[in-house]
Amino acid sequence: MTIRLLLADDQALVRGALAALLDLESDLTVVAEVGRGDEVVAAALEHQPDVALLDVEMPGMDGIAAAAALRDAVPTTRVLIVTTFGRPGYLRKALRAGATGFVVKDTPARQLADAVRRVHAGLRVVDPTLAADSLISGESPLTERETQVLRAAQTGxxxxxxxxxxxxxxGTVRNHLSSAMGKTGGTTRGESVRIANSNGWL
Incomplete structure (x- = not known):
């Protein structure tokens, strides 16, 4: 049986390379490619892929939100997140959104193909280093409002x-920034934003 794949990545070169590598496998075939997160559901409805490989950071909608939308619209399509951004917070959010796999882009081609097969079979596949980091870093210590304020502060x-x-x-914004700095350990708001981002809390 051939496993039908949907690829979503905003970098055309990366998307093309992934498609070429996966199409070399006799049991895998790429049936659709999109460059925006908000195109994922429409492509899945049209092509009915077995597995969608989604990047995290894409225009229109990020890959985690796209995974949640896909779970609601096409529940038969399983989701494997394939990203450059191996952040523990992203892993937790992706799994909550319905993804059953999470690997980084430097995964060797054979391992990626195997991850696709395992996700298709209903197994959970998570990059082991990222899984360990996720356990160590724990959940975000930030409240929802502190997260909103730090996101807004990213622009400077x-x-x-x-x-x-x-x-x-x-005054309320200053209080939230001060609290967020205390929780992240950042000495400036810019450093707090960087720490929160590196942990996938924003």
């Missing part, structure tokens, strides 16, 4: 701009 916008964007007072 002043407190007044963040406050207006989130419909908060400047």
């Amino acid at each position: 916008a002043p407190v007044a701009t963040i406050a207006a964007e989130l419909f908060l007072t400047a």
